[in-house]
Amino acid sequence: CETWAFLKMKQTWPLRYAGVDADLSVLVDSISASQVTEVCHSRNLSDHQVTARCFDSFGGKKRARLIEESKKKRKRYGGGAQGKRPSSDGSDEESMPLPNPMVGFNLPGYRGPSMTRVLPELATGPPYFYYENVARAPKGVWAKITRFLFDIQPEFVDSLHLCAAARKRGYIHNLPTENRSPLLPLPPKTIFEAFPHYKKWWPSWDQRTHFNCLQTCTASAPVTERIQQKLSSSGNPPPQSVQKYVRHQCSKWNLVWVGKDKAAPLEPHEMEYLLGFPKDHTRGFGKTQRYKSLGNSFQVDTVAYHLSVLRDMFPNGITVLSLFTGIGGGEVALHKLGIHMRAVVSIEICKANRKILRSWWDQTQTGTLIEIDDVKSLKDDEIASYVHRFGGFDLVIGGSPCNNLAGSNRHHRDGLEGEHSSLFYDYFRILNSVKSAMANM
């Protein structure tokens, strides 16, 4: 009966949409495989077991601290095999609980038996693919994305575990998860490791060790002014009410202390550094544009850790189809990993982002870069011609627009069907077009 319920829950229409004939045996294979994945991820294994396995090789102190942090939440997901909780209105809407701590399948420093998973036949490459979006999307969004992307369980990672800034993201990919290796040197893991000079003016009552998510907008000048005014007109230490206000503003806007009572937003080059981009990667454009481009990009070390398995698999380099390229977080990650890109077909709507990628490419790469404006314009025949020209793609990578999913959007957080976020379906369409064209090579 559980299988029947599962069959009912898993709609088959995404498979039909893909233009793939999914007979019953394939569908059953898909179901059993995804059940294996879910079991390994968070179902039958308790959070404690998952956590313990993920952190077996961590230093004693850090491991103890992270497990201690997770203990409090364990009971929330443990104690039963249910992967979904009833929603408030009584419907059985599929929910996808986020792991806590949000460490993905494993983290850098982890050695030994890794989380293993068996992918459904439809999900395996070639090509390999890598999809990304915000972890805290509205209810039901990740369940739907997962359904379309071959029932592969998302890997939710908060980049806070790899660098000095939080970045809660979900990644769906069909890459191996064993024998990953991080970029070296390892990035700074705390604010003071990244920016030691800010210790001078940092108040003892501001106990942040990590930044929150780096976003597309930064604090306005009046925010800084109000903070300075409140602090300068009170004693030292300031009263609790003032501390609370200032701490909230600092957390909300990722402010740093650059002078006495003076908190200010991060500079674009500091965001480049935290996100793992080379210095001056976005330099030459307006500050507003740089903040927007950086706020929308990958955290390079996080993505590189996932992609690192490609290095030994493709010693002669790879060809990449890059959707929603932005400023090239995926490309920078591959380059830093020492993976040669023979060719990259990049699709990016923003002209400034295309210029940034082109500039970086011409300075660092010897392969071919083809830049396309709009995913909507990329049709099957053109995809087939690229597949023929380059002998297929080894990697299809991209994070589709989060505009209608992100919590910061006050006006149009409309979900996956929103004006911009619905471009996810073009990622899906193009990925399947590539698979189809490569099957006919």
Add this chain to the structure above:
DNA sequence: AGTAGAATGAAGAGTGAG
């Protein structure tokens, strides 16, 4: 016309007391 800066909450999950 075009740009940079400033103003604009809610959704959702975690937490802890009762």
Add this chain to the structure above:
DNA sequence: CTCACTCTTCATTCTACT
């Protein structure tokens, strides 16, 4: 279990300028 409270969030729209 409920319920009040805390915390975080790849942004859009409006306004005041050049």
